[in-house]
Amino acid sequence: MRSRGTTTPHKSRRRAAAALSALILGASLAVAAPGQASAAARVDNPYVGATAYVNPDWSAKAAAEPGGAAIADEPSFVWMDRIAAIDGTPGARGLRAHLDTAVSQGADLFQVVIYNLPGRDCAALASNGELGPTELDRYKNDYVDPIAEILGDPAYASLRIVTLIEPDSLPNLVTNAGGTAGSTPECATMKANGNYEKGIGYALHTLGAIPNVYNYVDAAHHGWLGWDSNFVPAAEQFKKAATTEGATVTDVHGFIVNTANYSALKEPHFAVTDSVNGTTVRQSRWVDWNYYVDELSFAQALRTEMVRQGFASDLGMLIDTARNGWGGSDRPAGPGPRTGVDAYVDGGRTDRRIHAGNWCNQSGAGIGERPTTAPEPGIDAYVWAKPPGESDGSSEPVDNDEGKGFDRMCDPTYTGNGRNGFNLTGALPDSPVAGHWFSGQFQELLRNAHPPLD
Numbered sequence: 001m002r003s004r005g006t007t008t009p010h011k012s013r014r015r016a017a018a019a020l021s022a023l024i025l026g027a028s029l030a031v032a033a034p035g036q037a038s039a040a041a042r043v044d045n046p047y048v049g050a051t052a053y054v055n056p057d058w059s060a061k062a063a064a065e066p067g068g069a070a071i072a073d074e075p076s077f078v079w080m081d082r083i084a085a086i087d088g089t090p091g092a093r094g095l096r097a098h099l100d101t102a103v104s105q106g107a108d109l110f111q112v113v114i115y116n117l118p119g120r121d122c123a124a125l126a127s128n129g130e131l132g133p134t135e136l137d138r139y140k141n142d143y144v145d146p147i148a149e150i151l152g153d154p155a156y157a158s159l160r161i162v163t164l165i166e167p168d169s170l171p172n173l174v175t176n177a178g179g180t181a182g183s184t185p186e187c188a189t190m191k192a193n194g195n196y197e198k199g200i201g202y203a204l205h206t207l208g209a210i211p212n213v214y215n216y217v218d219a220a221h222h223g224w225l226g227w228d229s230n231f232v233p234a235a236e237q238f239k240k241a242a243t244t245e246g247a248t249v250t251d252v253h254g255f256i257v258n259t260a261n262y263s264a265l266k267e268p269h270f271a272v273t274d275s276v277n278g279t280t281v282r283q284s285r286w287v288d289w290n291y292y293v294d295e296l297s298f299a300q301a302l303r304t305e306m307v308r309q310g311f312a313s314d315l316g317m318l319i320d321t322a323r324n325g326w327g328g329s330d331r332p333a334g335p336g337p338r339t340g341v342d343a344y345v346d347g348g349r350t351d352r353r354i355h356a357g358n359w360c361n362q363s364g365a366g367i368g369e370r371p372t373t374a375p376e377p378g379i380d381a382y383v384w385a386k387p388p389g390e391s392d393g394s395s396e397p398v399d400n401d402e403g404k405g406f407d408r409m410c411d412p413t414y415t416g417n418g419r420n421g422f423n424l425t426g427a428l429p430d431s432p433v434a435g436h437w438f439s440g441q442f443q444e445l446l447r448n449a450h451p452p453l454d
Helices: 009-027 056-064 083-087 095-105 136-151 169-175 185-193 195-208 228-241 295-308 341-348 439-447
Strands: 078-080 109-114 160-165 213-218 254-257 316-320 372-376 379-383
Touching: 078 083, 078 095, 083 095, 083 136, 095 109, 095 136, 136 195, 160 195, 169 185, 169 195, 169 213, 169 228, 185 195, 195 213, 195 228, 228 295, 254 295, 295 316, 295 379
Parallel strands: 078 109, 109 160, 160 213, 213 254, 254 316, 316 379
Antiparallel strands: 372 379
């Protein structure tokens, strides 16, 4: 691996190769060369009429679990969470091998997470990355450019390729980079050096030049950005990143919410406009003055705001529903008692977390809606961005060579911090390092699926 800051001849060749691939692919929209895959025409919603790739690496693990065959054929995103993942790691094929398998499956939609920013996950430790805060050149040269070169190969021209761009990064700049209870020095550093914005702008610009790539930028979830103090500032932050390093708003096909999180898709038993004995739902402990109580309402409102910020009027939204079903015997069948606003909300909410700020391997969670195309206005699809059964982080320190640390939010005995109101974490015990298979969680997700599994 090249040391930080080394550039140029290699970088220039990669950029040229990516540009040439994009040019060839664009030309093939008109005429496909003999033996070459026909190019996928650009569409408004890449999920409509598409057959999505099923990752055999994940599918085999799911099918090996009791009851896992019920979901083993569902499509999910492939995570490129470090440079080594591009060529493949033990037990997981590389990006080109995934794409080759997608073609052989007869799929025409491939979903991939771009996740390796410098100073990654500045407010957490479980998914810290391999690149230091200043290693922007290495992010560009050794990570984004090789991915672009592969995705731009004309062999994959028939695939609609959906990229999920850098989970958690930009939201951290909004809420955790200056003076609030959840702020960290690491996030302050990333806000000051601009490398999250520069990295994302570069990824959007580079990948967006490939005609069959559809970029969706991560936009956190309602329990993170749903307050008026966060909502518009977040939209402005997204716009800033999308107009950095050569990127424009046209490089963004849409946004995704609830990535790798557990926030309920819909709360059927109460609304943010409800009142109990003259006290609004917004004043309840759980909602805590948030303007949104679920992901669907948040996603639709964010879409409207992003269009107001200058993004395309046909902007699409994705919602990760892999683990937000909250079914099982503890799922409420109706509203809570109207004896008080907290009783009303707590008795009726389907999201059974201790606090909406809890994010690691949540106890009681279940499989959510299966991947679905165009389920609601403005929503391109419900997707499984975080494959069920892959851990959010280890419940105790574990040595690893992936740059992933130990975050106390994954420790079920930890009494929390300012971001979760100093509550218990609700995390499951005995969890492995982020991204590794967690059989105990997978089994619980199956039991608590909603809609229930057939």
